[in-house]
Amino acid sequence: MTQFLDIFGFLSVILRGFALVFEALTVGGIIFQVYAAREYAAKRAWAWVSIAAVMLAATQLCVASANAVILMGTMGLRPAEIVGADFCRATLLVITGALAVAVFARGRRGWLAVPACVSILVGSTMMSHSAARVEWRWFLMASTLLHHLAGAAWIGGFPYLLAALRQDSKGAIALRVAERFSRLAMCSVAALVMAGATLAWQYVGSIAALGGTTYGAMLIAKVVLTGVLLLLGSLNRSIVRSQQRGGGTGWLPLRRFAEAELGIGLTVLLMAASLTSTPPAIDVQADRVTAADMMQRFTPRWPRMQTPALSELSPATPLSLPQNLPGSFVPGQLTHPNTPADIAWSEYNHHWAGLVVLAIGLLALLSRRVKWARHWPLAFFGLAVFLLIRSDSEDWPLGPRGFWESFQVAEVAQHRVFVLLIVAFAIFEWAVQIHRIAARR
Known part of the structure; x- marks a missing residue:
């Protein structure tokens, strides 16, 4: 079980990343179909929404199962005792909502999937840092839900936008869909920035924590990538306006920028999964990296061209640990x-x-x-x-x-x-x- 704990930390981040991606594709797909596509919504796009919802349910089931195995193996809990845990209730909300979306998206009344998206977002919020905070819990949970909703509407809508642009060869339908998605994206960005700034203020707390902790460093990287997304989004907005005036050169530039935005957006979602596995910077008071440490690390120097011999390295850490190790030992950390x-x-x-x-x-x-x-x-x-x-x-x-x-x-x-x-x-x-x-x- 100790060996499984070590690899579980890595797998949990991967599974959480997939869950966030499928959540964005599910919720974002519903929003795109109901608001941006509307009367032009294609059956194939609805099928993609349904597939994303099924994958979300399956991924969330894997996450819950892995957590349950860890609890049973380390604490000796029975399945009946685990069912009442918060992560089980949150998982139930996500899976129920995802399966409902999968069913309704296959029918002729896809708009009925909108309430099911609320269940998905609430369940996902219950598995975030905000649910574990003592102060301002409900305010932070509301901000997290808004953050997820805005991110899904923006990033999760790109695949469906690309499909709509490919489907329409004349451009009349594509123009209307692109105009609606552009307005949706602007509103989503405003909500995303507002909610993200609120969460960062509560989870980081200071400039020193922003640069001296793992959480802060990853948050900076996430903000930088989001800035690149905003730059590409502004270029897309200018292309849509040019098409509205009849002076555009076609939809190919918009498609290329949208493809780039989709790739960067998925990277941001995976980075968000890593953030959820890291304690907020405000909670990490010891062993912060100082400005002097960062300057020493980033000072340019010539590459190291010589390698030490294997005999000079520390001995291999044993995978099977003795039973008399202290209980505070963290699986995977070095013993030297x-x-x-x-x-x-x-x-x-x-x-x-x-x-x-x-x-x-x-x-x-x-x-x-x-x-x-x-x-x-x-x-x-x-x-x-x-x-x-x-x-x-x-x-x-x-x-x-x-x-x-x-x-x-x-x-x-x-x-x-x-x-x-x-x-x-x-x-x-x-x-x-x-x-x-x-x-x-």
Whole structure:
């Protein structure tokens, strides 16, 4: 169970991320169909809403099941005792609402799914930080619900907007739908910023906490990405106005910007899932990173080109822990501090990975002038092999742990997933560069 606890922390974030994505696609799809599409709502779009709702229910069931297994294994609770927990009630609200959306979206009266969306949003809010606060709980829960609603209406509506733009070849229907979605997006952004600022004020508390905690750092990254979304949204708004005046060049630029917004928006949702797994910055008073620490870390220096020997590193942390460990032990944390050799090993890996990415970027720029440089995505295979071998010195092929055994450690599992993502991206981008895959206009 201790080993499962370590990997559970990673899996719970992944599942929460999928839940937020499917929540946005479900609630955002209903809002788009009822408000933006209206009489032009396509049956295929309703089918996508139904599929997203089913996936939301399935994902939420997985989250609840994993939490129940953890409670039964660590605290010895029976299923009957777990059913009354807050997360079970919240899960029931989300699953019930999602299944209702799936049913109503398949019928001719999709607007009946709107009340079911309220159940989804309330249940999701009950699983947020706001439900655990002692002060201003209901105010924070209302702000969180508004934050989820606005984010779903904005980000969750992009796939359906893209489908509507592809469906209409003449542009008359697309113009009306785009105008409505543009107004919806502006209202959603205003609500999103207002609710987000309120939550940030309550969860961060100070400038020092904003820069000195994990929660604050991720919040800054989320705000930056949201700013990029706003920039792309303003460009989309100008395209819609140009189309209204009859001077536009077509919907292709809007589709491309909307695709970019969708990708960044999904990244923001996944980042929000990471935020829910991290304590609010205002609650973290000890071990904050100071301004001096950040300056020391971000001071430019030459990459580390030499790696320490394996014999200089700390011994591998055993996966099976003795029974006499103190009860406050946190699964997954190191039983010994990092040595200078451990730090040097990690910095060597990160520095060389950065140099490889820099070389790939230069080759990508060179590919516009030199034909052979178009094969630059193949360099990602070298990066993937490097990470597979070097990322974890305690595991296969360098350490004593076997390949499959090492997956019990969350950090190792994340590295292996990243290797697969790099390989998949390399294959896809290489196919694009050699014109095996072409974009459809």
